[in-house]
Amino acid sequence: xxxxxxxxxxxxxxxxxxRWNGDGTTTLLADEVASSVDEHARYGGVVPEVAxxxxxxxxxxxxxxxxxxxxxxxxxxxxxxIGPGLAGALLVGVAAAKAYALAWDVPxxxxxHLGGHVAVDTLEHGPMPECVALLVSGGHTHLxxxxxxxEPIVELGTTVDDxxxxxxxxxxxxxGLGYPGGPVLDALAREGNPTAIAFPRGMTGPRDxxxxxxxxxxxxxxxxxxxxxxxxxxxxxVADVAASFQEAVADxxxxxxxxxxxxxxxxxxxxxxxxxxxxxxxxxxxxxCAAKGITLRVPKPRLCTDNGxxxxxxxxxxxxxxxxxxxxxxxxxxxxxxQVSVA
Ligand code: ATP
Ligand code: MG
Ligand code: FE
Numbered sequence: 359x360x361x362x363x364x365x366x367x368x369x370x371x372x373x374x375x376x377r378w379n380g381d382g383t384t385t386l387l388a389d390e391v392a393s394s395v396d397e398h399a400r401y402g403g404v405v406p407e408v409a410x411x412x413x414x415x416x417x418x419x420x421x422x423x424x425x426x427x428x429x430x431x432x433x434x435x436x437x438x439x440i441g442p443g444l445a446g447a448l449l450v451g452v453a454a455a456k457a458y459a460l461a462w463d464v465p466x467x468x469x470x471h472l473g474g475h476v477a478v479d480t481l482e483h484g485p486m487p488e489c490v491a492l493l494v495s496g497g498h499t500h501l502x503x504x505x506x507x508x509e510p511i512v513e514l515g516t517t518v519d520d521x522x523x524x525x526x527x528x529x530x531x532x533x534g535l536g537y538p539g540g541p542v543l544d545a546l547a548r549e550g551n552p553t554a555i556a557f558p559r560g561m562t563g564p565r566d567x568x569x570x571x572x573x574x575x576x577x578x579x580x581x582x583x584x585x586x587x588x589x590x591x592x593x594x595x596v597a598d599v600a601a602s603f604q605e606a607v608a609d610x611x612x613x614x615x616x617x618x619x620x621x622x623x624x625x626x627x628x629x630x631x632x633x634x635x636x637x638x639x640x641x642x643x644x645x646x647c648a649a650k651g652i653t654l655r656v657p658k659p660r661l662c663t664d665n666g667x668x669x670x671x672x673x674x675x676x677x678x679x680x681x682x683x684x685x686x687x688x689x690x691x692x693x694x695x696x697q698v699s700v701a
Pocket of ligand 2: 663
């Protein structure tokens, strides 16, 4: 079975093609992504209308490249991200998926973007056992419990305000470092001292929700620190701020992910989303997982950011699990709950 996945929930137009191997794994046949990230840079964040227009321009060329790379005329099934994501951006991918499904006379499966971030790891690291997944990107921060990739996922916690990647972007903007902020802050943090400034760890008090996150207080604390430096006429120790901020984010994310594994008796932790590129998040996750005997699985960076392969891979699992095809009139679901895997 050859499955083609279409992704357009944010600023990446992705078309991926995989072959289902029948043993819980897939083989990658094509992975084409066109990102509009550069077009959003001067606004300091993703502009939905700009993203939608870019999808419209890139969808057909990306599809053409993917089919050429895989050397196929048409797949056996099409899967598409139906939500969660930006309404206008999702519409472009879903409309395209419906048109191709109709033209090729193949079934359509409308799947949940978040499950794709977990499923994609099976490409490199084999079948997925029951796991806890920590998804961190510009738009999402979710702690999930996945028993089976073909089944609905349980959300353990999420952010009550900013997403983790968004916090990196906002702090970078505050420090005048440009967009996207994650890679710049990560590089700067290498020269700084992570214990120089005691930034707050949000939602870690005894009465706070066990698995939820909050990053807006941390962002405000960084802003106050910078203002204080300005007021006192001292130079902002930018590398120390970056390192201390990054440590606070990585500390809370990994602490709650490990806590979820321990509480549930789950021995596999999967990371996903563009912010998993963060070097400190990775090293701290490795350290803490090793200490607790938890297996850490992290897809390579290209597969952590949004792409079509993750949607094709999730689709293959869902189809193999016996899901029924979606209707060609299925609507997009921008606020889709993670508890729904196929619409
Ligand atoms: P999604 O729909 O999954 O939320 P997105 O476009 O918002 O998609 P991604 O493209 O997956 O997110 O990732 C981009 C985000 O990851 C940005 O917020 C960026 O700052 C952050 N990021 C990238 N590299 C790093 C890094 N090394 N450290 C921290 N954050 C990073
Ligand atoms: Mg993106
Ligand atoms: Fe994503």
